[in-house]
Amino acid sequence: MTPSEGTRQNLRELRDTAAELWWRFFDWLAVVPWKTLAIVSILVMILGGILQSPEPFIILIIASFIIKAVAGGKHSAELRASQALQRAEKEGLERTAAEAHLAALQAQIEPHFLFNTLASIDQLILTDPPRASRMQQSLIRYLRSAMPRMRDGERPTLGQQLELSRAFLEIMAVRMEERLQVAVGVPEGLRSAAFPSMMLQTLVENAIRHGLEPKAGGGRLEIGAEIVDGRLAVHVKDDGVGFSPKAGGGVGLANIRERLKAMHRGRAELVVSVPAEGGTCATILVPYEVAAPRG
Amino acid sequence: MHEERTPTAVVADDERLMREQIVSRLKEAWPELAVVGEAANGREAVALVRSREPDIAFLDIRMPEMDGIEAARAIAGAAHVVFVTAYDEYAIRAFDEGAVDYLLKPADPERVALACRRLRERLGAQPPAMDALLAELSRRLAGGGTARREYLRWVQASVGAAIRMIPTADILFFRAEDKYTRVRTEGFEALIRKPIKELAEELDPDEFWQIHRATLVRVDAVEQVGRDARGHQVVTVKGSPEKLEVSRSFSHRFRQM
Numbered sequence: 001m002t003p004s005e006g007t008r009q010n011l012r013e014l015r016d017t018a019a020e021l022w023w024r025f026f027d028w029l030a031v032v033p034w035k036t037l038a039i040v041s042i043l044v045m046i047l048g049g050i051l052q053s054p055e056p057f058i059i060l061i062i063a064s065f066i067i068k069a070v071a072g073g074k075h076s077a078e079l080r081a082s083q084a085l086q087r088a089e090k091e092g093l094e095r096t097a098a099e100a101h102l103a104a105l106q107a108q109i110e111p112h113f114l115f116n117t118l119a120s121i122d123q124l125i126l127t128d129p130p131r132a133s134r135m136q137q138s139l140i141r142y143l144r145s146a147m148p149r150m151r152d153g154e155r156p157t158l159g160q161q162l163e164l165s166r167a168f169l170e171i172m173a174v175r176m177e178e179r180l181q182v183a184v185g186v187p188e189g190l191r192s193a194a195f196p197s198m199m200l201q202t203l204v205e206n207a208i209r210h211g212l213e214p215k216a217g218g219g220r221l222e223i224g225a226e227i228v229d230g231r232l233a234v235h236v237k238d239d240g241v242g243f244s245p246k247a248g249g250g251v252g253l254a255n256i257r258e259r260l261k262a263m264h265r266g267r268a269e270l271v272v273s274v275p276a277e278g279g280t281c282a283t284i285l286v287p288y289e290v291a292a293p294r295g
Numbered sequence: 296m297h298e299e300r301t302p303t304a305v306v307a308d309d310e311r312l313m314r315e316q317i318v319s320r321l322k323e324a325w326p327e328l329a330v331v332g333e334a335a336n337g338r339e340a341v342a343l344v345r346s347r348e349p350d351i352a353f354l355d356i357r358m359p360e361m362d363g364i365e366a367a368r369a370i371a372g373a374a375h376v377v378f379v380t381a382y383d384e385y386a387i388r389a390f391d392e393g394a395v396d397y398l399l400k401p402a403d404p405e406r407v408a409l410a411c412r413r414l415r416e417r418l419g420a421q422p423p424a425m426d427a428l429l430a431e432l433s434r435r436l437a438g439g440g441t442a443r444r445e446y447l448r449w450v451q452a453s454v455g456a457a458i459r460m461i462p463t464a465d466i467l468f469f470r471a472e473d474k475y476t477r478v479r480t481e482g483f484e485a486l487i488r489k490p491i492k493e494l495a496e497e498l499d500p501d502e503f504w505q506i507h508r509a510t511l512v513r514v515d516a517v518e519q520v521g522r523d524a525r526g527h528q529v530v531t532v533k534g535s536p537e538k539l540e541v542s543r544s545f546s547h548r549f550r551q552m
Contacts, residue, residue, distance in 0.1 A: 111381075111382040111384075112357070112381050112382045112383075114382075115381035115382045115399075115400060115401075116310070116313070116381040116382075116400060118401060119312075119313060119316065119381060119400035119401035119402075120310065120312045120313070122316070122401035123312045123313070123315055123316040123319075123401070124312065126319070127315070174312075175310050175312065176309075176310065177310075177311060179309075213309070213357075213359060214359045214360075215359055216335070216336050216338075216359045216360045243449065243460050244449075245447055245448065245449040245450065245451060245460065246445040246446065246447060246448060246449075253462075254462075254464075257462065257464075271459065272449070272459065272460035272462075273457050273458060273459045273460065274451065274458040274459070274460065276458075280460075
Protein backbone atom coordinates (compact mmCIF):
# COMPACT_ATOMS: atom_id res chain seq x y z
CA MET A 1 0.00 0.00 0.00
CA THR A 2 1.50 3.38 -1.07
CA PRO A 3 1.29 6.40 1.28
CA SER A 4 -1.08 8.29 -1.04
CA GLU A 5 -3.40 5.29 -1.10
CA GLY A 6 -3.31 5.22 2.71
CA THR A 7 -4.22 8.90 2.92
CA ARG A 8 -7.06 8.45 0.48
CA GLN A 9 -8.43 5.57 2.52
CA ASN A 10 -8.18 7.59 5.74
CA LEU A 11 -10.02 10.46 4.09
CA ARG A 12 -12.72 8.13 2.85
CA GLU A 13 -13.15 6.72 6.35
CA LEU A 14 -13.34 10.22 7.80
CA ARG A 15 -15.96 11.22 5.26
CA ASP A 16 -18.00 8.07 5.95
CA THR A 17 -17.84 8.71 9.70
CA ALA A 18 -18.90 12.33 9.26
CA ALA A 19 -21.76 11.31 7.01
CA GLU A 20 -22.86 8.68 9.49
CA LEU A 21 -22.73 11.15 12.37
CA TRP A 22 -24.70 13.67 10.35
CA TRP A 23 -27.42 11.12 9.50
CA ARG A 24 -27.54 10.02 13.10
CA PHE A 25 -28.02 13.64 14.14
CA PHE A 26 -30.62 13.97 11.40
CA ASP A 27 -32.51 10.90 12.62
CA TRP A 28 -32.29 12.11 16.19
CA LEU A 29 -33.70 15.46 15.13
CA ALA A 30 -36.54 13.82 13.28
CA VAL A 31 -37.73 11.74 16.21
CA VAL A 32 -36.90 13.97 19.19
CA PRO A 33 -39.96 15.72 20.69
CA TRP A 34 -40.12 19.49 20.15
CA LYS A 35 -39.99 20.03 23.92
CA THR A 36 -36.69 18.15 24.26
CA LEU A 37 -35.30 20.05 21.29
CA ALA A 38 -36.23 23.36 22.98
CA ILE A 39 -34.51 22.33 26.25
CA VAL A 40 -31.39 21.18 24.37
CA SER A 41 -31.41 24.50 22.47
CA ILE A 42 -31.44 26.47 25.73
CA LEU A 43 -28.55 24.37 27.04
CA VAL A 44 -26.63 24.97 23.79
CA MET A 45 -27.33 28.74 24.13
CA ILE A 46 -25.97 28.68 27.69
CA LEU A 47 -22.91 26.80 26.39
CA GLY A 48 -22.57 29.48 23.66
CA GLY A 49 -22.84 32.20 26.36
CA ILE A 50 -20.12 30.56 28.42
CA LEU A 51 -17.88 30.26 25.36
CA GLN A 52 -18.71 33.92 24.53
CA SER A 53 -19.42 33.19 20.86
CA PRO A 54 -23.13 32.41 20.52
CA GLU A 55 -23.58 33.04 16.73
CA PRO A 56 -22.60 29.58 15.35
CA PHE A 57 -24.77 27.98 18.04
CA ILE A 58 -27.76 30.16 17.17
CA ILE A 59 -27.35 29.28 13.49
CA LEU A 60 -27.12 25.58 14.44
CA ILE A 61 -30.27 25.82 16.54
CA ILE A 62 -32.27 27.61 13.83
CA ALA A 63 -31.04 25.07 11.27
CA SER A 64 -32.08 22.24 13.58
CA PHE A 65 -35.59 23.63 13.93
CA ILE A 66 -35.92 23.94 10.14
CA ILE A 67 -34.54 20.45 9.56
CA LYS A 68 -36.88 19.02 12.17
CA ALA A 69 -39.89 20.70 10.57
CA VAL A 70 -38.95 19.29 7.15
CA ALA A 71 -37.56 15.92 8.17
CA GLY A 72 -40.33 15.00 10.60
CA GLY A 73 -42.70 14.25 7.71
CA LYS A 74 -40.10 12.29 5.81
CA HIS A 75 -39.25 10.30 8.88
CA SER A 76 -42.79 9.36 9.73
CA ALA A 77 -43.23 8.23 6.12
CA GLU A 78 -40.11 6.10 6.47
CA LEU A 79 -41.41 4.73 9.73
CA ARG A 80 -44.69 3.80 8.07
CA ALA A 81 -42.81 2.16 5.21
CA SER A 82 -40.66 0.13 7.56
CA GLN A 83 -43.71 -0.90 9.57
CA ALA A 84 -45.41 -1.97 6.36
CA LEU A 85 -42.32 -3.95 5.44
CA GLN A 86 -42.28 -5.63 8.82
CA ARG A 87 -45.95 -6.41 8.46
CA ALA A 88 -45.36 -7.88 4.99
CA GLU A 89 -42.51 -9.97 6.35
CA LYS A 90 -44.69 -11.16 9.20
CA GLU A 91 -47.51 -12.00 6.80
CA GLY A 92 -44.99 -13.80 4.62
CA LEU A 93 -43.83 -15.80 7.60
CA GLU A 94 -47.40 -16.51 8.64
CA ARG A 95 -48.11 -17.66 5.10
CA THR A 96 -45.11 -19.96 5.16
CA ALA A 97 -46.17 -21.32 8.54
CA ALA A 98 -49.71 -21.81 7.30
CA GLU A 99 -48.39 -23.55 4.21
CA ALA A 100 -46.21 -25.83 6.33
CA HIS A 101 -49.21 -26.64 8.50
CA LEU A 102 -51.37 -27.40 5.48
CA ALA A 103 -48.62 -29.53 3.96
CA ALA A 104 -48.35 -31.52 7.18
CA LEU A 105 -52.11 -32.05 7.18
CA GLN A 106 -51.94 -33.27 3.63
CA ALA A 107 -49.15 -35.68 4.45
CA GLN A 108 -51.29 -37.55 6.96
CA ILE A 109 -51.53 -41.19 6.10
CA GLU A 110 -55.02 -42.51 5.71
CA PRO A 111 -55.53 -45.17 8.40
CA HIS A 112 -57.90 -47.15 6.22
CA PHE A 113 -55.19 -47.47 3.57
CA LEU A 114 -52.55 -48.41 6.12
CA PHE A 115 -54.55 -51.15 7.86
CA ASN A 116 -55.90 -52.62 4.63
CA THR A 117 -52.36 -52.77 3.25
CA LEU A 118 -51.01 -54.39 6.40
CA ALA A 119 -53.85 -56.91 6.23
CA SER A 120 -52.94 -57.71 2.62
CA ILE A 121 -49.29 -58.18 3.54
CA ASP A 122 -50.38 -60.41 6.42
CA GLN A 123 -52.29 -62.61 4.01
CA LEU A 124 -49.48 -62.68 1.42
CA ILE A 125 -46.97 -63.78 4.04
CA LEU A 126 -48.90 -67.05 4.21
CA THR A 127 -49.65 -67.51 0.53
CA ASP A 128 -46.91 -65.72 -1.42
CA PRO A 129 -43.99 -64.58 0.78
CA PRO A 130 -41.87 -62.98 -2.02
CA ARG A 131 -44.86 -60.88 -3.03
CA ALA A 132 -45.50 -59.96 0.61
CA SER A 133 -41.93 -58.76 0.86
CA ARG A 134 -42.23 -56.65 -2.30
CA MET A 135 -45.45 -55.12 -1.05
CA GLN A 136 -43.89 -54.32 2.29
CA GLN A 137 -40.96 -52.65 0.48
CA SER A 138 -43.42 -50.49 -1.41
CA LEU A 139 -45.15 -49.58 1.84
CA ILE A 140 -41.86 -48.63 3.45
CA ARG A 141 -40.91 -46.46 0.47
CA TYR A 142 -44.33 -44.82 0.58
CA LEU A 143 -44.22 -44.15 4.31
CA ARG A 144 -40.68 -42.82 4.17
CA SER A 145 -41.44 -40.28 1.49
CA ALA A 146 -44.85 -39.37 2.89
CA MET A 147 -43.42 -38.36 6.26
CA PRO A 148 -43.47 -34.58 6.40
CA ARG A 149 -39.97 -33.16 6.04
CA MET A 150 -39.93 -29.71 7.56
CA ARG A 151 -36.30 -29.40 8.52
CA ASP A 152 -34.46 -29.46 5.24
CA GLY A 153 -35.22 -26.57 2.94
CA GLU A 154 -34.87 -28.77 -0.12
CA ARG A 155 -37.56 -28.14 -2.70
CA PRO A 156 -39.44 -31.28 -3.64
CA THR A 157 -39.26 -32.28 -7.29
CA LEU A 158 -41.86 -33.80 -9.53
CA GLY A 159 -39.63 -36.88 -9.78
CA GLN A 160 -39.69 -37.43 -6.01
CA GLN A 161 -43.43 -36.88 -5.84
CA LEU A 162 -43.90 -39.33 -8.67
CA GLU A 163 -41.84 -42.00 -6.87
CA LEU A 164 -44.02 -41.60 -3.80
CA SER A 165 -47.21 -42.03 -5.82
CA ARG A 166 -45.68 -44.94 -7.70
CA ALA A 167 -45.02 -46.77 -4.42
CA PHE A 168 -48.62 -46.09 -3.41
CA LEU A 169 -49.95 -47.31 -6.75
CA GLU A 170 -47.85 -50.51 -6.59
CA ILE A 171 -49.58 -51.29 -3.31
CA MET A 172 -53.00 -50.50 -4.70
CA ALA A 173 -52.31 -52.62 -7.78
CA VAL A 174 -51.63 -55.67 -5.56
CA ARG A 175 -54.81 -55.01 -3.60
CA MET A 176 -57.15 -54.10 -6.44
CA GLU A 177 -55.61 -56.55 -8.94
CA GLU A 178 -57.23 -56.29 -12.38
CA ARG A 179 -59.49 -53.50 -11.15
CA LEU A 180 -56.63 -50.99 -11.44
CA GLN A 181 -54.59 -50.10 -14.53
CA VAL A 182 -51.96 -47.42 -14.20
CA ALA A 183 -50.32 -45.37 -16.96
CA VAL A 184 -47.61 -42.81 -16.20
CA GLY A 185 -46.57 -40.39 -18.93
CA VAL A 186 -44.07 -37.97 -17.43
CA PRO A 187 -41.15 -36.91 -19.67
CA GLU A 188 -37.76 -37.62 -18.11
CA GLY A 189 -36.77 -33.95 -18.46
CA LEU A 190 -39.60 -32.73 -16.23
CA ARG A 191 -38.64 -34.86 -13.24
CA SER A 192 -36.24 -32.23 -11.95
CA ALA A 193 -38.94 -29.55 -11.97
CA ALA A 194 -39.99 -28.17 -8.59
CA PHE A 195 -43.36 -29.49 -7.51
CA PRO A 196 -45.05 -29.06 -4.10
CA SER A 197 -45.09 -32.07 -1.82
CA MET A 198 -48.05 -34.41 -1.41
CA MET A 199 -50.24 -32.69 -4.00
CA LEU A 200 -49.83 -35.30 -6.71
CA GLN A 201 -50.39 -37.97 -4.05
CA THR A 202 -53.64 -36.32 -2.93
CA LEU A 203 -54.91 -36.36 -6.51
CA VAL A 204 -53.88 -40.00 -6.92
CA GLU A 205 -55.55 -41.02 -3.65
CA ASN A 206 -58.71 -39.14 -4.64
CA ALA A 207 -58.78 -40.86 -8.03
CA ILE A 208 -58.52 -44.25 -6.34
CA ARG A 209 -60.74 -43.64 -3.36
CA HIS A 210 -63.51 -41.56 -4.93
CA GLY A 211 -63.16 -42.58 -8.57
CA LEU A 212 -62.06 -46.17 -9.03
CA GLU A 213 -62.63 -48.04 -5.75
CA PRO A 214 -66.36 -47.25 -5.72
CA LYS A 215 -66.64 -48.65 -9.26
CA ALA A 216 -67.27 -52.40 -9.30
CA GLY A 217 -65.11 -52.99 -12.37
CA GLY A 218 -62.43 -50.51 -11.36
CA GLY A 219 -60.65 -48.69 -14.19
CA ARG A 220 -57.67 -46.78 -15.42
CA LEU A 221 -55.57 -44.12 -13.72
CA GLU A 222 -53.29 -41.88 -15.76
CA ILE A 223 -50.61 -39.49 -14.55
CA GLY A 224 -49.20 -37.02 -17.06
CA ALA A 225 -47.04 -33.90 -17.08
CA GLU A 226 -46.33 -31.25 -19.69
CA ILE A 227 -45.34 -27.62 -20.05
CA VAL A 228 -48.25 -25.34 -20.93
CA ASP A 229 -47.46 -21.65 -21.56
CA GLY A 230 -44.41 -21.73 -19.31
CA ARG A 231 -46.22 -23.53 -16.52
CA LEU A 232 -45.82 -27.12 -15.42
CA ALA A 233 -49.14 -28.92 -15.74
CA VAL A 234 -49.45 -32.22 -13.88
CA HIS A 235 -52.68 -34.15 -14.27
CA VAL A 236 -54.26 -37.22 -12.75
CA LYS A 237 -57.09 -38.68 -14.76
CA ASP A 238 -59.37 -41.59 -13.96
CA ASP A 239 -62.38 -43.15 -15.65
CA GLY A 240 -64.13 -43.86 -12.37
CA VAL A 241 -67.55 -42.96 -11.05
CA GLY A 242 -67.10 -39.21 -11.59
CA PHE A 243 -66.75 -36.15 -9.44
CA SER A 244 -69.39 -35.36 -6.86
CA PRO A 245 -70.31 -31.65 -6.83
CA LYS A 246 -71.10 -31.97 -3.15
CA ALA A 247 -67.57 -33.14 -2.40
CA GLY A 248 -67.20 -30.52 0.27
CA GLY A 249 -65.92 -33.05 2.75
CA GLY A 250 -62.96 -33.62 0.44
CA VAL A 251 -60.54 -31.40 2.32
CA GLY A 252 -57.76 -32.61 0.03
CA LEU A 253 -58.62 -30.39 -2.92
CA ALA A 254 -59.45 -27.36 -0.79
CA ASN A 255 -56.10 -27.86 0.89
CA ILE A 256 -54.27 -27.95 -2.45
CA ARG A 257 -56.01 -24.74 -3.52
CA GLU A 258 -55.05 -23.01 -0.28
CA ARG A 259 -51.44 -24.12 -0.54
CA LEU A 260 -51.11 -23.06 -4.17
CA LYS A 261 -52.52 -19.67 -3.25
CA ALA A 262 -50.12 -19.32 -0.33
CA MET A 263 -47.09 -20.37 -2.37
CA HIS A 264 -47.61 -18.77 -5.74
CA ARG A 265 -50.42 -16.22 -5.37
CA GLY A 266 -52.15 -16.07 -8.73
CA ARG A 267 -49.55 -18.03 -10.69
CA ALA A 268 -50.66 -21.52 -9.72
CA GLU A 269 -54.01 -23.23 -9.82
CA LEU A 270 -55.94 -26.46 -9.55
CA VAL A 271 -58.31 -27.23 -12.40
CA VAL A 272 -60.84 -30.03 -12.12
CA SER A 273 -62.47 -31.09 -15.36
CA VAL A 274 -64.75 -33.83 -16.59
CA PRO A 275 -63.28 -35.76 -19.55
CA ALA A 276 -65.64 -36.49 -22.43
CA GLU A 277 -65.39 -40.22 -21.68
CA GLY A 278 -66.41 -39.69 -18.05
CA GLY A 279 -64.50 -39.88 -14.79
CA THR A 280 -62.44 -37.01 -13.43
CA CYS A 281 -59.31 -35.15 -14.46
CA ALA A 282 -57.52 -32.93 -11.93
CA THR A 283 -54.65 -30.73 -13.10
CA ILE A 284 -52.22 -28.73 -11.00
CA LEU A 285 -50.48 -25.84 -12.77
CA VAL A 286 -47.42 -24.28 -11.13
CA PRO A 287 -44.67 -21.99 -12.47
CA TYR A 288 -42.08 -24.16 -14.22
CA GLU A 289 -38.87 -23.97 -12.24
CA VAL A 290 -36.06 -26.48 -12.01
CA ALA A 291 -35.41 -27.26 -8.35
CA ALA A 292 -31.86 -26.04 -7.72
CA PRO A 293 -29.59 -28.97 -6.92
CA ARG A 294 -28.03 -28.59 -3.51
CA GLY A 295 -24.33 -27.91 -3.64
CA MET B 296 -82.39 -82.93 11.47
CA HIS B 297 -82.04 -79.20 11.38
CA GLU B 298 -79.19 -79.16 13.93
CA GLU B 299 -77.09 -81.54 11.83
CA ARG B 300 -77.16 -79.32 8.75
CA THR B 301 -73.72 -77.84 7.91
CA PRO B 302 -73.60 -74.15 8.81
CA THR B 303 -72.93 -71.94 5.77
CA ALA B 304 -71.51 -68.48 5.15
CA VAL B 305 -70.75 -66.00 2.39
CA VAL B 306 -67.84 -63.55 2.45
CA ALA B 307 -67.96 -60.12 0.79
CA ASP B 308 -64.98 -57.81 0.28
CA ASP B 309 -63.84 -55.90 -2.79
CA GLU B 310 -60.27 -57.17 -2.38
CA ARG B 311 -59.62 -60.83 -3.15
CA LEU B 312 -56.74 -61.12 -0.67
CA MET B 313 -59.04 -59.96 2.10
CA ARG B 314 -61.70 -62.51 1.21
CA GLU B 315 -59.00 -65.17 1.11
CA GLN B 316 -57.85 -64.13 4.57
CA ILE B 317 -61.30 -64.28 6.14
CA VAL B 318 -62.00 -67.63 4.49
CA SER B 319 -58.75 -69.19 5.71
CA ARG B 320 -59.17 -67.85 9.26
CA LEU B 321 -62.72 -69.19 9.34
CA LYS B 322 -61.46 -72.59 8.21
CA GLU B 323 -59.04 -72.65 11.18
CA ALA B 324 -61.56 -71.41 13.74
CA TRP B 325 -64.63 -73.28 12.55
CA PRO B 326 -63.77 -76.22 10.25
CA GLU B 327 -67.41 -77.28 9.86
CA LEU B 328 -68.50 -73.92 8.48
CA ALA B 329 -68.85 -74.06 4.69
CA VAL B 330 -68.16 -70.86 2.77
CA VAL B 331 -70.65 -71.19 -0.07
CA GLY B 332 -69.88 -68.01 -1.98
CA GLU B 333 -67.71 -64.89 -2.25
CA ALA B 334 -68.79 -61.43 -3.39
CA ALA B 335 -66.73 -58.44 -4.52
CA ASN B 336 -69.34 -55.76 -3.77
CA GLY B 337 -72.53 -55.15 -1.84
CA ARG B 338 -74.86 -55.89 -4.71
CA GLU B 339 -73.23 -59.26 -5.37
CA ALA B 340 -73.38 -60.01 -1.64
CA VAL B 341 -77.12 -59.41 -1.52
CA ALA B 342 -77.65 -61.59 -4.61
CA LEU B 343 -75.54 -64.36 -3.05
CA VAL B 344 -77.46 -64.28 0.21
CA ARG B 345 -80.73 -64.53 -1.73
CA SER B 346 -79.57 -67.42 -3.92
CA ARG B 347 -77.50 -69.47 -1.44
CA GLU B 348 -79.43 -68.64 1.74
CA PRO B 349 -76.37 -68.88 4.02
CA ASP B 350 -76.60 -68.72 7.81
CA ILE B 351 -73.98 -66.00 8.05
CA ALA B 352 -72.77 -63.11 5.89
CA PHE B 353 -69.37 -61.53 6.48
CA LEU B 354 -69.61 -58.03 5.01
CA ASP B 355 -66.82 -55.55 4.47
CA ILE B 356 -68.15 -52.10 5.35
CA ARG B 357 -66.53 -50.22 2.45
CA MET B 358 -67.42 -51.80 -0.85
CA PRO B 359 -68.29 -50.43 -4.30
CA GLU B 360 -71.81 -50.25 -5.71
CA MET B 361 -73.47 -50.85 -2.37
CA ASP B 362 -71.61 -50.65 0.91
CA GLY B 363 -71.75 -53.27 3.66
CA ILE B 364 -74.35 -51.36 5.64
CA GLU B 365 -76.76 -51.02 2.74
CA ALA B 366 -76.19 -54.68 1.92
CA ALA B 367 -76.99 -55.62 5.54
CA ARG B 368 -80.17 -53.58 5.35
CA ALA B 369 -81.17 -55.43 2.17
CA ILE B 370 -80.60 -58.87 3.65
CA ALA B 371 -82.01 -58.07 7.11
CA GLY B 372 -83.41 -61.20 8.74
CA ALA B 373 -82.10 -63.55 6.04
CA ALA B 374 -78.68 -64.15 7.62
CA HIS B 375 -76.59 -63.31 10.67
CA VAL B 376 -74.30 -60.46 9.76
CA VAL B 377 -70.69 -59.93 10.84
CA PHE B 378 -69.14 -56.68 9.66
CA VAL B 379 -65.51 -56.52 8.60
CA THR B 380 -63.51 -53.30 8.49
CA ALA B 381 -59.90 -52.14 8.39
CA TYR B 382 -60.46 -48.98 10.31
CA ASP B 383 -63.63 -47.17 11.23
CA GLU B 384 -63.07 -45.72 14.63
CA TYR B 385 -66.46 -44.04 14.92
CA ALA B 386 -68.40 -46.91 13.46
CA ILE B 387 -66.89 -49.56 15.69
CA ARG B 388 -68.28 -48.01 18.84
CA ALA B 389 -71.77 -48.59 17.47
CA PHE B 390 -71.21 -52.34 17.87
CA ASP B 391 -70.63 -52.18 21.61
CA GLU B 392 -74.29 -53.03 22.27
CA GLY B 393 -73.36 -56.47 20.98
CA ALA B 394 -76.25 -57.85 18.92
CA VAL B 395 -74.10 -57.80 15.78
CA ASP B 396 -70.42 -58.65 15.72
CA TYR B 397 -67.54 -57.16 13.75
CA LEU B 398 -63.98 -58.13 12.78
CA LEU B 399 -61.00 -55.90 12.21
CA LYS B 400 -58.56 -56.43 9.33
CA PRO B 401 -56.06 -58.05 9.47
CA ALA B 402 -58.27 -60.65 11.12
CA ASP B 403 -56.73 -61.84 14.38
CA PRO B 404 -57.22 -65.66 14.72
CA GLU B 405 -58.32 -65.44 18.37
CA ARG B 406 -60.81 -62.71 17.62
CA VAL B 407 -62.19 -64.76 14.70
CA ALA B 408 -62.52 -67.77 17.04
CA LEU B 409 -64.50 -65.64 19.51
CA ALA B 410 -66.79 -64.38 16.74
CA CYS B 411 -67.35 -67.98 15.63
CA ARG B 412 -68.26 -69.09 19.20
CA ARG B 413 -70.81 -66.27 19.42
CA LEU B 414 -72.23 -67.17 16.03
CA ARG B 415 -72.63 -70.85 16.98
CA GLU B 416 -74.74 -69.82 19.96
CA ARG B 417 -76.92 -67.59 17.82
CA LEU B 418 -77.41 -69.85 14.85
CA GLY B 419 -80.55 -71.51 16.18
CA ALA B 420 -82.25 -68.15 16.67
CA GLN B 421 -83.60 -65.64 14.18
CA PRO B 422 -81.00 -63.07 13.10
CA PRO B 423 -81.47 -60.03 15.34
CA ALA B 424 -83.11 -56.83 14.12
CA MET B 425 -80.43 -54.43 13.01
CA ASP B 426 -82.42 -51.33 12.06
CA ALA B 427 -81.24 -49.17 14.93
CA LEU B 428 -77.63 -50.30 14.58
CA LEU B 429 -77.58 -49.75 10.80
CA ALA B 430 -79.08 -46.30 11.17
CA GLU B 431 -76.45 -45.49 13.77
CA LEU B 432 -73.67 -46.88 11.56
CA SER B 433 -74.76 -44.85 8.54
CA ARG B 434 -74.89 -41.77 10.70
CA ARG B 435 -71.43 -42.35 12.11
CA LEU B 436 -69.87 -43.13 8.74
CA ALA B 437 -71.44 -40.04 7.21
CA GLY B 438 -69.40 -37.80 9.44
CA GLY B 439 -69.52 -39.08 12.96
CA GLY B 440 -71.79 -36.35 14.22
CA THR B 441 -75.18 -34.83 13.62
CA ALA B 442 -76.41 -35.19 10.08
CA ARG B 443 -75.22 -32.03 8.36
CA ARG B 444 -76.78 -30.98 5.10
CA GLU B 445 -74.41 -31.27 2.20
CA TYR B 446 -74.30 -28.14 0.10
CA LEU B 447 -73.10 -27.72 -3.43
CA ARG B 448 -69.34 -27.05 -3.33
CA TRP B 449 -68.55 -27.39 -7.04
CA VAL B 450 -70.44 -26.28 -10.09
CA GLN B 451 -70.10 -28.09 -13.39
CA ALA B 452 -69.75 -25.65 -16.28
CA SER B 453 -68.57 -25.54 -19.89
CA VAL B 454 -65.49 -23.37 -20.26
CA GLY B 455 -64.56 -23.31 -23.94
CA ALA B 456 -64.58 -26.90 -25.13
CA ALA B 457 -63.97 -28.41 -21.69
CA ILE B 458 -66.34 -29.26 -18.88
CA ARG B 459 -64.90 -27.91 -15.68
CA MET B 460 -65.75 -28.26 -12.04
CA ILE B 461 -65.60 -24.77 -10.54
CA PRO B 462 -65.26 -24.54 -6.75
CA THR B 463 -67.97 -22.30 -5.30
CA ALA B 464 -65.25 -20.47 -3.36
CA ASP B 465 -64.00 -19.08 -6.71
CA ILE B 466 -67.39 -17.87 -7.89
CA LEU B 467 -68.24 -14.17 -7.52
CA PHE B 468 -71.88 -14.39 -8.57
CA PHE B 469 -74.51 -16.28 -10.55
CA ARG B 470 -76.89 -14.44 -12.87
CA ALA B 471 -79.88 -15.72 -14.75
CA GLU B 472 -79.63 -14.99 -18.47
CA ASP B 473 -82.29 -16.29 -20.84
CA LYS B 474 -82.20 -20.07 -20.64
CA TYR B 475 -78.82 -20.17 -18.92
CA THR B 476 -77.19 -19.06 -15.72
CA ARG B 477 -73.99 -17.08 -16.08
CA VAL B 478 -71.22 -17.97 -13.61
CA ARG B 479 -68.63 -15.27 -13.00
CA THR B 480 -65.22 -15.91 -11.42
CA GLU B 481 -62.25 -13.57 -11.27
CA GLY B 482 -60.63 -15.29 -14.23
CA PHE B 483 -63.49 -16.27 -16.53
CA GLU B 484 -67.17 -16.59 -17.23
CA ALA B 485 -69.15 -19.69 -17.96
CA LEU B 486 -72.71 -20.69 -18.67
CA ILE B 487 -74.52 -23.44 -16.84
CA ARG B 488 -77.99 -24.88 -17.27
CA LYS B 489 -78.94 -25.02 -13.61
CA PRO B 490 -81.50 -22.26 -12.89
CA ILE B 491 -81.00 -19.71 -10.10
CA LYS B 492 -83.93 -21.15 -8.18
CA GLU B 493 -82.29 -24.58 -7.97
CA LEU B 494 -78.89 -23.10 -7.13
CA ALA B 495 -80.44 -21.04 -4.33
CA GLU B 496 -81.72 -24.27 -2.80
CA GLU B 497 -78.50 -26.26 -3.20
CA LEU B 498 -75.87 -23.69 -2.25
CA ASP B 499 -74.87 -22.95 1.31
CA PRO B 500 -77.10 -19.99 2.32
CA ASP B 501 -74.24 -18.61 4.42
CA GLU B 502 -71.93 -18.63 1.41
CA PHE B 503 -74.27 -17.22 -1.26
CA TRP B 504 -77.04 -14.66 -0.83
CA GLN B 505 -79.86 -14.13 -3.22
CA ILE B 506 -80.09 -10.39 -3.86
CA HIS B 507 -82.45 -10.49 -6.80
CA ARG B 508 -84.73 -12.96 -8.54
CA ALA B 509 -81.94 -13.39 -11.09
CA THR B 510 -78.83 -12.98 -8.94
CA LEU B 511 -76.92 -14.94 -6.31
CA VAL B 512 -73.79 -13.34 -4.92
CA ARG B 513 -71.00 -14.82 -2.79
CA VAL B 514 -71.11 -12.86 0.45
CA ASP B 515 -67.33 -12.82 0.91
CA ALA B 516 -66.84 -11.32 -2.55
CA VAL B 517 -69.08 -8.29 -1.90
CA GLU B 518 -66.98 -5.14 -2.00
CA GLN B 519 -69.50 -2.34 -1.82
CA VAL B 520 -73.19 -1.73 -1.39
CA GLY B 521 -74.38 1.56 -2.86
CA ARG B 522 -77.06 3.15 -5.00
CA ASP B 523 -77.14 3.79 -8.71
CA ALA B 524 -78.39 6.97 -10.45
CA ARG B 525 -82.01 5.80 -10.23
CA GLY B 526 -81.69 5.19 -6.52
CA HIS B 527 -81.69 1.40 -6.73
CA GLN B 528 -79.50 -0.45 -4.28
CA VAL B 529 -76.56 -2.05 -6.12
CA VAL B 530 -73.75 -4.37 -5.08
CA THR B 531 -70.26 -4.52 -6.55
CA VAL B 532 -67.99 -7.52 -6.06
CA LYS B 533 -64.21 -7.81 -6.01
CA GLY B 534 -62.73 -8.57 -9.40
CA SER B 535 -65.72 -7.57 -11.54
CA PRO B 536 -66.83 -4.13 -12.73
CA GLU B 537 -70.48 -5.20 -12.95
CA LYS B 538 -73.05 -3.58 -10.70
CA LEU B 539 -75.61 -6.06 -9.42
CA GLU B 540 -79.02 -4.74 -8.58
CA VAL B 541 -80.59 -5.62 -5.24
CA SER B 542 -84.35 -5.94 -5.50
CA ARG B 543 -86.45 -4.49 -2.72
CA SER B 544 -87.54 -7.85 -1.37
CA PHE B 545 -83.90 -8.78 -0.68
CA SER B 546 -82.54 -5.38 0.38
CA HIS B 547 -83.04 -6.14 4.08
CA ARG B 548 -80.03 -8.46 3.90
CA PHE B 549 -77.67 -5.51 3.58
CA ARG B 550 -79.20 -3.35 6.25
CA GLN B 551 -76.92 -4.68 8.95
CA MET B 552 -73.79 -4.37 6.80
